Amino acid sequence: MATTKITERQRWDTLHKNGPFELKLFLSTRLEKKGNMPSSIDRYNDAATEIRKLLREALDKNEGFRAIGSKWSMSSIAHHEDRMHFNSFMNMKFPILASEMHPDSDYLQENLFFLQCGNQIKEISLYLQDLGKSLKTTGASNGQTIAGCISTGVHGSAIDVGSVQDYVVGLNLIIGPDPEDVIYLERHTKPALSNVLPDKINAKVIRNDSLFNAALVSLGSFGFIHGVLIEAEDQFLLTRYVRKISKDTALELARTLDFKNTTFKIPEEVDANGSPLRPYHYKVFINPYGNEDKYVVEALYKKKFDPLYKEKHGDPIPFMKEFVYRDLIYLFIKISERFPKAIPKFVKALNNTILPSEDEKIVGRLSEIFWDAGYQGRAFACSFGVDHKDSVKALDVLSQLTKDEGPIPGIFAMRFIKKSDALLAFSKFPFTCMIEIDGIQWKKSNKLMSLEEYTKRMIEVLKENNIPFTIHWGKNADWGFPKLAEHMFQDNVEAWMKHRSALLSKGMAKVFSNNFLKTAGLDHYEENASEDLIATIT
Amino acid sequence: MQKIKIAIGFLSVLILLSCYSTRIKVSNGQAEPDDTEREDALSGLWVRELDTIVKVKTITDENPINIRDCESGALHTVEYKSTFGGILLYLVTFGRKRTVKVKYVCIKESN
Structure with a gap:
């Protein structure tokens, strides 16, 4: 039997220490040992029974229940003061069999994988790698669970791919304590599975586009996501370049995403006519306090997989990675709280460690390019989605606010994502530019506004300038801003x-x-x- | 005189406890996660600690220290700490007593 350890707690915090938050009970479920229950399906169903039991307890006690994964969200989206369920050890993985495919499915059977909620991006990538497959995109790192990713809309900057939820093609939800509360949900216009696998996991099948698109980015509130059916693809390589290019060119590319007619050209990345190729990924880094006429940009190009890539190009994972001492950063922040004018100088001083450096091209798998992110201190992050056509204006408005009413200890970046079909996906524009400011938490002082005030002002200035926007569900924001979701x-x-x-x-x-x-x-x-x-x- | 003794005592403790640590991790494995409030490089991971003194005899060498609590049977990260006190103990006992201060993270069990 799957077992759940229940611990009394007073508080809980996110990975980046954006709390603490009050908590009564912390629950962590472990699967039955393989030796005691050799059938994978039996173990999966056994875990479902355990989750239903936990939901029954919460319901009977009139308490809330929230599943959490790797707690990477900086907002309080993962928090519930009653019961929080850590599901990272629920990490079964199933390839899909030919007999389990829907007869009308357009998906390749070999590309479909059914993953239990607690699988983390890195372990999924390693699992797929052994099968010659890869995820289509991930976030900038690899520690999140698959259920956590899709619940909050985790994204990278894969311009023509989308976010993590956009390669999810089926969901196994547990919506209550009873046996009939287990459902398998997928789109009716793009069915993936027949009823064979849902029958094995005792799930009622619902094929409905609208419901699927509502449940896809669920904010953890459409039931317990027990399993996720994803579409992977053949393994591929990415070639990564970091360059300093003129600010005008970098921003023009952000506004147009027209990579064919640009002066930004990597000699190795051109088509037969010598025109620049469209990258898989494009990211712009911006120091809001600098007057540089050049911006650092990161461009990744997708390549056919070559098993000899490490021999030819070296290991993409650095032997050793250097980080700025956390205590030094905290000291900077303490000084900044009293002397905010020092912030631009500190940001400039740390430029070389914060920003990627121009170097030789790096060639690696998706999972190697977006690799482990070490804990670097109490962080904040604000992330606004705008139509890429509005990206330059929005960046201008937000960085002006940061200079005029800040400064704030952080730097900006722009990433780009294809539209998602999920109803509450912040990547709602044809191509969404995510404008992010990341940095280290600070305390409000007489001379420095609070993070709460800053996030409120960001919303206000975007509204004042009539720039339609969304906000990343897992990032810091003034979530209580009136009518924010409707806006x-x-x-x-x-x-x-x-x-x-x-x-x-x-x-x-x-x-x-x-x-x-x-x-x-x-x-x-x-x-x-x-x-x-x-x-x-x- | 009393103050000097306290100062020397304090200094001695400082020297004996002074240390450095080295961390080694595998690149192709998923570390075992945990919900903790730690704020170091191992934040978010299930960290186990081994803090002991290994005793060896004159004519026999030490056996490996068996780690029994990694369900996956594999290690992801090992942080080895070396203290001046530990080195001193090794020297004065002619290698018969060895301080072992290790933090480790297991590979997450695959399912």
Whole structure:
């Protein structure tokens, strides 16, 4: 039997120490040993039974229950003061068999994998690597769990790929304590599985595009995500270049994403006519306090896999990575709280360690380019999504605010993602530019505004300048800003809440709510939501 | 005189405890995670510690220290700490007593 260790706690915190938050019970489930239960399906179902039992306890005690993975989110999205469930040890992996494929599926059977919620990106990549496969994209690092990624919209800067949730093609949700509360959900227009696997895991099948797109970026509130069906692809290589290019060119590329007609050209990355190729990934780094006429950009190009790549190009993973001493950074922050004018000087002094350096090209797998991120201190991050056509204006507005009303101890970056079909995906524009400011947490002082005030002002200036925007669910923001969700997602907010109300009982909707959901105004439950919203569409 | 003795005592403790550590990790393995509040390089990972003194006899060498608590049977990270006190103990006992201060993280069990 899967077992859950339940520990009484007073508090809980995120990986980057954005809390602490109050907590009563911390739960951690481990699977039954393989030797005691050799069948993988039996072990998976055994874990589902354990989760249903835990949901029953929460429901009976009128308490909330929130699944967490690697706790990388900096917002309070993963927090619940009653019960938090650490699911990282629930990490089974299943290839999909030919007999499990839907007859109308367009997916290649060899590319589909069913992953239990607690699988972390790195272990998935290593698993796929042994099968000659790769994830399509990841975040900038690899520690998040697959369920955590899709619940919050984790993204990289794969321009024409999208975010992690965009290669998810099926979801196994546990929406309550009863046996019939296990469901398998996928799109009706893009079915992946027949009923064979859902039958093995005792799941009721729902094929419905709208419900799937609502549940895809669920903010942890559409039930317990037990399993995720992903579409992988053949393994590939990425060639990474870091260059300093003119600020105008870097920003023009951000605004147009027209890589063919640009002066930014890597000699090895051109087509037969000598025109620059479109990169797989494009990222711009910006020091808001510098007056440099050049920006550092990172461009990655996708290549066919070559098993001899390490012999030819060297190991992409550095032998040793250097970090600035955390205590030194904290000292900088302490000084900055009293003397904010020192911040630009500190940022400049740390430029060489914060920004990637121009170097020889690096060739590696996706999982090697976006590798481990060491803990580097109490961090904050704000991340706004805008249409890439508005990216230059938005960057200007946000960096001006940072200079005028800051300074803030952080630097900006821009990453680009293809539109997602998920109702509450912050990558909602045809190509979304994520404008991010990352840095180290500071304390409000007489001369330095607080992070809360800063995030509020960011929303205000974007609104004042009529720039449509979204915010990354896992990052710091003024989530209580009036009508913020409606402003970002318009009608999708109501549609998301209706689908949630239709899928969950009122009691379970409360179990799967948390303060983040309430603060963001997304916890409304509609008593009479239509059953049609959760019906299979044929 | 009393103050000098206290100062010398304090200094001696400082010297004996003064240390450096080295961390080694594998690049192609998933470390075992944990929900902790630690704020060092091993934040977010399940860290086990081994703090002991290994005693060896005159004509026999030490056996390996068996790590039994890695479900996966594999190590991800090992942090070895060397203190001046530990080196001194090794010297004065002619190598018969060896201080072992190790932190380690297992590879996450694959399922």
